[in-house]
Amino acid sequence: MSEPDPSIVARLRAAGCVFAEEEAVLLAEAASSAAELEALVARRVAGEPLEPLLGWVEFCGLRLRIEPGVFVPRQRTSLLAERAAMLAHRGSTVVDLCCGAGAIGAVVAARVPGAEVYAADVDPAAVRCARLNLPADRVFEGDLFGALPSSLRGTVDVLAVNAPYIPSSAISGMPPEARDHEPSVALDGGADGLDVHRRIAAEASGWLAPAGVLLIEAAEAQADTSAALFAASGLDTRTETDPELRTSVVIALKAR
Numbered sequence: 150m151s152e153p154d155p156s157i158v159a160r161l162r163a164a165g166c167v168f169a170e171e172e173a174v175l176l177a178e179a180a181s182s183a184a185e186l187e188a189l190v191a192r193r194v195a196g197e198p199l200e201p202l203l204g205w206v207e208f209c210g211l212r213l214r215i216e217p218g219v220f221v222p223r224q225r226t227s228l229l230a231e232r233a234a235m236l237a238h239r240g241s242t243v244v245d246l247c248c249g250a251g252a253i254g255a256v257v258a259a260r261v262p263g264a265e266v267y268a269a270d271v272d273p274a275a276v277r278c279a280r281l282n283l284p285a286d287r288v289f290e291g292d293l294f295g296a297l298p299s300s301l302r303g304t305v306d307v308l309a310v311n312a313p314y315i316p317s318s319a320i321s322g323m324p325p326e327a328r329d330h331e332p333s334v335a336l337d338g339g340a341d342g343l344d345v346h347r348r349i350a351a352e353a354s355g356w357l358a359p360a361g362v363l364l365i366e367a368a369e370a371q372a373d374t375s376a377a378l379f380a381a382s383g384l385d386t387r388t389e390t391d392p393e394l395r396t397s398v399v400i401a402l403k404a405r
Contacts, residue, residue: 157190164194171302179203198326209256214281218274220335222252225396226311229366230256232398233309236362239263241306251279251307272332294352305356308366311347314338323354342371350378356402365399372397
């Protein structure tokens with residue numbers, strides 16, 4: 150890693166960037182000219198997320214394309230992605246629902262050769278981005294299961310979901326780079342954060358294959374409530390929590 154420009158580091162640090170030195174180097178590497186570097190630094194100082202400025206995000210060892218206005222995959226979601234990859238195998242039908250940039254699907258595709266990975270999102274910008282990270286003809290635009298081909302009904306072996314789960318009242322307290330630069334549809338989960346979880350729980354069983362499994366991310370404080378939603382729909386549920394990542398995954402199994 151080259152030495153960062155001290156003046157850029159100072160500007161980034163003053164703007165509250167915790168890893169100012171690393172960001173200064175990455176922005177310099179992304180710029181093709183001094184003028185472009187100045188523009189990127191100015192945008193970062195103004196609060197834009199780093200990853201869309203770079204054009205990529207590192208996630209579970211992969212460098213994935215990311216574009217402005219698209220939800221940036223969080224490192225805590227690595228728990229969900231890694232568990233989904235562990236449960237898939239060659240020939241599995243895997244769906245990355247609420248896919249954003251397609252990060253979870255991309256991890257499964259990279260780690261499980263021969264898995265048939267599909268993805269869907271309601272946000273057109275996210276779909277365009279996911280088509281850069283996954284086979285474009287397997288990424289669909291639409292509202293939850295309504296986006297998927299009907300031929301997948303009853304065949305999904307692994308359904309991985311990172312649905313929005315931030316309570317509406319908490320959105321205003323999020324960092325500006327998320328609150329102001331990521332789509333609200335990727336963040337706002339309704340009054341208690343679980344509105345989309347309820348909708349998914351109501352339909353998931355019909356899309357899962359016998360012995361198919363659903364994995365969905367939740368905040369630690371929400372996980373038991375989310376698990377109860379999927380249990381009420383007839384799935385056998387358990388919860389895995391990673392205190393270091395400060396996240397939980399609800400794992401729901403359909404009977405054979």
